[in-house]
Amino acid sequence: MSALFFAVLSEAKPWITKLQAKPISHLGKFRIFQKENHYIIISGTGKLSAALAVSEFAHILSKPDRNQMKIWNLGIAGSNSSELSLGDFLWIHKITDAGTKRDFYPDRIEKSKFTKETTLTTFDRPITKNENSDRFLFLSQEELKGIQLIDMEGSGFFEAASLYFPLENISLGKLVSDHLEGTFCKAETVESMMAEKMEGLFDEWTSPLPWTGIDSIETFDWPLVESFIQNLRLTETMKHDLKKSIRFFRLRNPNTSLPFPEESLKIHLKSKSDLKEFFEQWRESLHV
Incomplete structure (x- = not known):
């Protein structure tokens, strides 16, 4: 289709x-x-x-x-x-x-x-x-x-x-x-x-999509992501966009560990603009 x-x-x-x-x-x-x-x-x-x-x-x-x-x-x-x-x-x-x-x-x-x-x-x-x-x-x-x-x-x-x-x-x-x-x-x-x-x-x-029906991130990747973001105030839209970026990364890198930002960076997120920049940089790393 x-x-x-x-x-x-x-x-x-x-x-x-x-x-x-x-x-x-x-x-x-x-x-x-x-x-x-x-x-x-x-x-x-x-x-x-x-x-x-x-x-x-x-x-x-x-x-x-x-x-x-x-x-x-x-x-x-x-x-x-x-x-x-x-x-x-x-x-x-x-x-x-x-x-x-x-x-x-x-x-x-x-x-x-x-x-x-x-x-x-x-x-x-x-x-x-x-x-x-x-x-x-x-x-x-x-x-x-x-x-x-x-x-x-x-x-x-x-x-x-x-x-x-x-x-x-x-x-x-x-x-x-x-x-x-x-x-x-x-x-x-x-x-x-x-x-x-x-x-x-x-x-x-x-031609058909080669990956139709493939989506394993719910089982393997997303639980790790939820643990990482549990103290971050991500909106539902941001979570939705993040999940799509993770799926993109996993389809291109099936055997590679999911990249996460440094844990220490989270303590510097003092404002919405800080969080937005942190979030966009993370998503960009998933598309390299």
């Missing part, structure tokens, strides 16, 4: 044609195409639209189906790196939401014909390096320092998907469409670029 989210039709069209998918009739807002147990969803642009589309799709599935569903977001992205060429395809291993400054860590695709990976920053508006553009938000080279790829959906898609689907089932891949010149790509150009990369990705997307 697999689901594929796109922002616009030009990105999705080659996949819909290849899959021979048909639109399904449902009461929701978003266009959903289906062929057997494979789905293609078009969300529209922006992280809010992406999040809403994920939520709507998740609610037409049963919980067991969600656990077995491979869920991807593919699409175009602007590049701030001169080392990346137009048409390059890269998997995303870290997303930063430019508005909230939150970081998210998608699953790393370990067995793919496409081996490049990078970071993605999601903005609320299109970004450009061209000072003379009035339809894009201008950012200086200093403001763009450290930013690799830019889109408008990634963080919204991932944050919503992680609420409904196992973390290890979720992946994002982006295709370089521009170098932030401040112009919109033509639909036919996007369609052509996506069609070219689809040939190498289609079988990977439609």
Whole structure:
């Protein structure tokens, strides 16, 4: 079972044609195409639209189906790196939401014909390096320092998907469409670029998840974690996110001891911001 989210039709069209998918009739807002147990969803642009589309799709599935569903977001992205060429395809291993400054860590695709990976920053508006553009938000080279790829959906898609689907089932891949010149790509150009990369990705997307049904952390890892965090005031959401990160680590490192922060660090947690920083650093260590 697999689901594929796109922002616009030009990105999705080659996949819909290849899959021979048909639109399904449902009461929701978003266009959903289906062929057997494979789905293609078009969300529209922006992280809010992406999040809403994920939520709507998740609610037409049963919980067991969600656990077995491979869920991807593919699409175009602007590049701030001169080392990346137009048409390059890269998997995303870290997303930063430019508005909230939150970081998210998608699953790393370990067995793919496409081996490049990078970071993605999601903005609320299109970004450009061209000072003379009035339809894009201008950012200086200093403001763009450290930013690799830019889109408008990634963080919204991932944050919503992680609420409904196992973390290890979720992946994002982006295709370089521009170098932030401040112009919109033509639909036919996007369609052509996506069609070219689809040939190498289609079988990977439609293949079953290799770890479907595997989840041993409840028995082995989580009791140790509960003992470690018993005096920390973690919210239920934080515990939920931590468990997903631990599952990610265990699937990638089945025979490695779970990394814990130094016990002595806990006595220095005097405020909510201290706890949040401690928590985020721990989660980040689980995604290395």
